[in-house]
Amino acid sequence: MPMSATEHSGPVRLGRRTKELVRRLRPGDIAIIDHADLDRVSAEELLESGVSVVVNVAGSASGRFPNPGPLELVRGGVCLIDAPGAELFEQLSDGELVTVRGAALYRNGDRLAEGNVLEVRDLERALADQQSRVTEALESFAENTMRFLREEGKLLAAGIPFPALRTRFRDRHALVIARGPGFKRDLRIVRPYIRDFKPVLVAVDGGADALLETGLVPDVIVGDMDSVTDAALRSGAELLVHAYPDGREPGAARLVRLGLPFSTVAAPGISEDVALLLAHDKGAELIVAVGTHFNLVEFLERNRSGMSSTFVTRLKVGEILVDAKGVSRLVSRRIGVAPLLAFVAAGLAGIATAIAVSPGLRNVIDLLVGDVRRVLGL
Numbered sequence: 001m002p003m004s005a006t007e008h009s010g011p012v013r014l015g016r017r018t019k020e021l022v023r024r025l026r027p028g029d030i031a032i033i034d035h036a037d038l039d040r041v042s043a044e045e046l047l048e049s050g051v052s053v054v055v056n057v058a059g060s061a062s063g064r065f066p067n068p069g070p071l072e073l074v075r076g077g078v079c080l081i082d083a084p085g086a087e088l089f090e091q092l093s094d095g096e097l098v099t100v101r102g103a104a105l106y107r108n109g110d111r112l113a114e115g116n117v118l119e120v121r122d123l124e125r126a127l128a129d130q131q132s133r134v135t136e137a138l139e140s141f142a143e144n145t146m147r148f149l150r151e152e153g154k155l156l157a158a159g160i161p162f163p164a165l166r167t168r169f170r171d172r173h174a175l176v177i178a179r180g181p182g183f184k185r186d187l188r189i190v191r192p193y194i195r196d197f198k199p200v201l202v203a204v205d206g207g208a209d210a211l212l213e214t215g216l217v218p219d220v221i222v223g224d225m226d227s228v229t230d231a232a233l234r235s236g237a238e239l240l241v242h243a244y245p246d247g248r249e250p251g252a253a254r255l256v257r258l259g260l261p262f263s264t265v266a267a268p269g270i271s272e273d274v275a276l277l278l279a280h281d282k283g284a285e286l287i288v289a290v291g292t293h294f295n296l297v298e299f300l301e302r303n304r305s306g307m308s309s310t311f312v313t314r315l316k317v318g319e320i321l322v323d324a325k326g327v328s329r330l331v332s333r334r335i336g337v338a339p340l341l342a343f344v345a346a347g348l349a350g351i352a353t354a355i356a357v358s359p360g361l362r363n364v365i366d367l368l369v370g371d372v373r374r375v376l377g378l
Contacts, residue, residue: 008052008079009099012092018042019179019206019227025049030098030105032088034058037065038080040181043073048184053079053100057086060118066130071123081105083115160274162281163263165238167219169282173199176279176289177207178272179227183291184210186324190290199288202279204272207291208232222278223271225251233260240264240278242271273313280317287317290324 008030015021016034019042025031027050035042036058046054060070060082074080081103088105091112092098099106104114175194177187187210193199194216203211205223209232212218218237221228225241233239233255239262243249247266255262267274272292279287314321 006079007099007101009097010052011095012098013051014089014092014094016089017226019045022046022049023229025051028052030055030100032057032092034089035060037062037067038069038073039067040069040072041179041183043069043076044181044184046073046078047076051078053081055081055083055086055088055100055105055113055115057083057088059084061123061126063126063130066127068127070118071120071127074118074120074123080118081115082118083113086113086115088113160265160267160277160281162265162278163240165220165240165263165282167200167238167282169200169279169284171283171285173197173286173288174202174279174284175199176202176204176272176275176287176292177210178204178275178289178291179206179210180272180291183207184213186290187211187214190288190324193288199286200279200284202275203228203232203237204275208235208237210291220275220278222275223251225254230258233258238263240274242267242274244268269310269313273310276313276317276321280320284320287321288324289321292323 010028010030012030012032013021013025014032015024018033018035018038021031021033022042022045025046029049029051030053031046031049031051032055034057038056038060054073060080061067070080079100081100083103083105086105092107096107098112103117105112175190177183191214194201200220201211201216201218202220202222203218205221205225206227208218208221208228212232212235217235218232220238220240221232222240223242225233225239239255239260241249241251241255241262241264243252243264243266245266245268249264252262252264265274265278267277276287276289276292
């Protein structure tokens with residue numbers, strides 16, 4: 001249960017971008033975030049970090065859509081305090097020791113801010129109410145999708161001019177991993193598939209770090225390079241910066257600063273759609289998706305008002321696209337040598353035991369051995 005009625009002291013870690021902050025968190029830390037509508041992926045990563053308390057200077061659940069992120073975090077045992085408008089980023093420095101008592105934050109006995117501790121029962125009730133009103137969000141979402149589809153759809157359907165890459169996709173499987181809900185769990189599911197089929201590994205931004213954590217190295221990293229570590233960018237993968245139709249290249253400046261070579265592609269929509277279209281355009285035989293977004297809540301979590309690019313992308317690559325959760329059907333069922341030898345050994349042991357306990361069977365075996373020796377002249 002969350003620590004709403006207890007006191008906790010520890011070092012404070014501040015980060016306005018939660019996906020970057022989680023890489024610095026350690027068990028027992030107190031995290032200060034600025035994250036309106038805390039999404040499920042961020043909640044999962046905060047839980048994995050072992051953080052004890054999270055203080056959000058924005059509203060963790062605005063109510064504009066069914067958002068399970070805050071509930072997942074609190075159910076995991078983290079104390080989540082909403083303190084909208086608190087000036088903690090101006091008052092605190094990273095690493096300072098602070099104390100959380102109830103819903104208030106103290107430094108050296110001085111109260112800096114006080115908010116509301118989010119409780120499981122309240123979040124469950126709010127989530128149920130939001131789910132009952134999801135039709136309103138769906139209608140607005142559909143209208144925006146159709147409006148953007150007229151513009152983005154034409155560009156995507158006509159094809160994106162991808163640059164030449166060293167990585168060969170033709171007649172190979174491609175695995176595209178994005179930083180979506182459950183993406184680390186799904187990546188573990190497909191490890192046998194990766195071992196057997198050796199697909200091209202295409203990471204979308206922070207998906208590259210998930211690959212490295214499991215001992216895998218991405219072949220290509222696609223995105224605006226805002227949620228991927230320097231270590232992943234230096235892993236040797238080809239880097240493809242997702243630029244926007246208006247010419248903005250948000251990831252290019254960082255790669256120039258790091259001195260890393262990269263290519264650029266201009267396309268509407270989100271980076272994971274660009275990654276899927278890249279694999280399709282380069283001739284992949286099959287595309288397996290890990291952590292990609294497609295349902296209404298996932299898009300609203302990302303503050304997307306429509307999904308035209310994803311809609312068109314799925315129409316274009318759908319015949320060769322497989323979700324990671326169904327990939328077990330693709331895994332080779334080959335029997336290895338070790339299990340086969342163990343099976344044979346078990347069978348021989350059983351036969352030896354039967355002979356040892358049965359005099360009649362030993363006599364039959366002796367007669368057969370004698371016949372074979374006579375035939376062979378031994």
